[in-house]
Amino acid sequence: MLAQQIINGLTVGSVYALIALGYTMVYGILQLINFAHGEIYMLGAYLAIIFVVSLKFSLPIAGLLPLVFLFAMFFTGCYGFTIEKFAYKPLRNAPRLSALITAVGVSIFLQNYVMLTQGAKDKVFSHLISEQINAYFSNFFSKFIPSDGSRLYICGAQIYSLQLVIIITSIILMVLLNLFVTHTKIGKAMRATAQDLKMAHLVGIKVDTVISTTFIIGSILGAAAGVMVAMYYGRVWYYIGYLAGVKAFTAAVLGGIGNIYGAMFGGLILGLTESLAAGLIPGASEWKDVFAFIILILILIFRPQGIFGERIGEKF
Amino acid sequence: MLKLESVSVYYDKREVLKSLSFQVRPGEIVTLIGANGAGKTTTLMTISGLVKLRSGKIIFDNKDISNMSDYKIVQQGIVHVPEGRHIFPQLTVFENLQMGAFLRKDKKQIKQDLDYALSLFPILAERKSQQGGTLSGGEQQMLAIARGLMASPKLLLLDEPSLGLAPKVVDIIFDVILKIHDEGTTILLVEQNAQRALSIANYGYVIEVGKIILTDSGTNLLQNPQVKEAYLGS
């Protein structure tokens, strides 16, 4: 029972973490809470389903999945880039509230844009595909983990192989992100820009490029989360970005907004809390979403800088 | 080398630099002295492109850089070590230095400049993997200058490099400024410590509420009664 809740918690937690990274990286550099980021995740999920549906069954799973990820990440990255250029860049020197309100506007715009073009009802792909994907990974994992063909058994917990895929893929992406910001020139420039914008200009960092890169990377990570959730549930809806966005934002604040390691831990902790509370407190599963808000309120009261946040000016 | 021609700068509606003109010739140390709020920092920020001018012109090596973007100005060889050091607090000393060379691609030359910068401030070599924000004030100032050198400047703009430092560290900083100058870098130095600045400068400009009110050689300004009274405390 406990193992079950932990694995469920890690699954949603890694999704929160991936989305939270986009909030935190943008905040780190622009001090902007990009409220439209939840919709970026939603777009990633839609693109995955649109891609899979349009391809029908013409590809084996092993070939299909990487393409789904690339397709969704690429186009979502383009959305992130474009949103920054058109909606936020013109407001770079405007009062912060203007950009914040614009972000809310972009969020509403994207929801309605998807609703009008894709319809107001859930978009689903055939169960067959979901099951195929699950079977494909079960088959793979069954070499290491006991399995009954559709589920895996870890410490008494029954889990879907896609949960394991979500957790592992998220970890890989976070390790890659960490390597990127610590070992590449543009990654170091991102950290430098977040730590001291003025000095970044003075050493000749092209700050506009860094900001674009930040939006693209944040969007790519959000898209990856969207793709995985779409595969897991086999359905999306134009409104899924809202709740996921709020949760991920909570995760970012919990970890200390602006700090990428904070976003990773914040996401996992939030996911685990929700899942454990829902599983262990009788009747709580009906209102598990409330825990995110309770956590948000508690941090804002007792530790507004978050777990990893230190003093002002310390970012990532 | 650098020439400001009637440069005016406004913050909102307030004119902070009022038709300011002065020049720096190649190989010189030029100092800009003036009271708090006179516009010294603004002048440097305008040269390095972070503050835009309302009118006038800035010429560097016969090129008009008035409307150039900041990173292109760095590429021209103008490097600004700002007031207050602005070390990247969570990058290591080494990464801070790497950021100084952000626009360069000549790996070999960068390595040489790194060795040179570390030879000027050996303490930084010992602190190489320490986070910038954990350095002492003096070490941070050294790092700020070393980081500036990593951009291989033709003209180095130094804003208050001795501010808030112990006398011994101030000595080190001024020694290094002279060494950098001996290696052929032109220097525009803004200082509260007018005595020290004028005594190493070839040329000095006195700025008062956004205007140059006096200009002369460093040694002459040191003797000037007006300067003595206002800036040398005697």
Ligand SMILES: Nc1ncnc2c1ncn2[C@@H]1O[C@H](COP(=O)(O)OP(=O)(O)OP(=O)(O)O)[C@@H](O)[C@H]1O
């Ligand atoms: N970003 C800004 N917005 C509005 N006014 C500013 C800004 N920066 C500086 N000022 C004003 O412009 C004037 C010149 O400031 P500046 O920093 O250039 O002076 P300074 O000569 O460097 O002074 P100090 O010796 O104290 O460093 C001051 O009156 C200051 O208040």
Ligand SMILES: [Mg+2]
């Ligand atoms: Mg100043």
